Amino acid sequence: MIELIRTNDPVVISFVExxxxxxxxxxxxxxQNMSIMEGSLGILPRRIMIDEDDRAAARQLLKDADIDHEVRFDDENNA
Known part of the structure; x- marks a missing residue:
């Protein structure tokens, strides 16, 4: 699996889900369950992981929803 997004924003997480x-x-x-450890302060980011085969479709989906700025674009994971 590869990381699609990493964010502290629960609204973004819910929308992308x-x-x-x-x-x-x-x-x-x-x-997702790290909020128990941090006391629900939202300090630790949540990551949405997808199968590498779905990368292009997921990126296009977020682009169409105008939230593609949330996508991680690093050469190691999401080239």
Whole structure:
């Protein structure tokens, strides 16, 4: 799996989850339960992970929703 986004914003996480679910793209929210450790302060970012084969479709989905600025574009994970 590759990281699609990393954010502290629960609204963005929820919106992206909804977009991916509606598009039939499998995803996993990593670090979701870390809020227990941090006391729900929102300090630790959550990551949405997707299968590498879904990278192009997920990026296009976020671009169409005008939130593609949230996508991680690093050469190691998401070239």
């Amino acid at each position: 909804s977009l991916l679910r509606d598009a039939g793209i499998a995803f996993f929210v990593a670090d």
